[in-house]
Amino acid sequence: MTQLFTKDGSVPAPLPSRIRLSDGRTRTNPASFTPEEIADAGFSQANPKPEAASDQDVTWGGADWVLRDKTPEELAQKAAEEAAARMLTGKAECRRRIFAVVDEMAQINLAAAAGAGLLSEAQRAAYISGLAWIQQMRGTWPGLIDAGADLSDDANWPAVPDGAAALVAAF
Known part of the structure; x- marks a missing residue:
């Protein structure tokens, strides 16, 4: 399963192919990004998206996934x-x-x-x-x-x- 990351509350997605570190340098090989570089670039790993039942929805709440029951x-x-x-x-x-x-x-x-x-x-x-x-x-x-x-x-x-x-x- 692909790891998903969020930055500033954005909807989780795979890491981009290029990240900008806090000192202005950029890195362009996601396979070589270290956890420290990922954190320095402002990304944090998101929890896995939960599976929703047919009567539920899953949305991103800015900090974590939100599971809610659908309305009638x-x-x-x-x-x-x-x-x-x-x-x-x-x-x-x-x-x-x-x-x-x-x-x-x-x-x-x-x-x-x-x-x-x-x-x-x-x-x-x-x-x-x-x-x-x-x-x-x-x-x-x-x-x-x-x-x-x-x-x-x-x-x-x-x-x-x-x-x-x-x-x-x-x-």
Whole structure:
């Protein structure tokens, strides 16, 4: 672990590569600094930074580390940020899974073909079931996040309907 030093109450950091002694001379090889030179330059070794629990913060108090409990507001803010991050992760995984089956260009082409009446009855049925699957996917991810489920487990997601992947391959 790197030794940390403080000078005049500054936040602890490794020694700089150059220190100025009280008589004006400088030293530039940290590996050769003696404890006396370090003290003469005004640096003192800081205590190791303590580990904080998830409901605590560690700050420098000018002379030593200060460990304090987070306020209920800070804990609520952290929980909200973590929940928002999980939601973004779930939404991104849903999008990735949908695009793995039917990318954006295929969706545009299929919508155009369906709108123009160019799909056969079988293709139209596969298209409609594919649209329903996309809606199921979009409805599934929030529940997976709430349950803390494994987003990488295919079993947690709706299955791609029969015929949808084959239809996409044609577009």
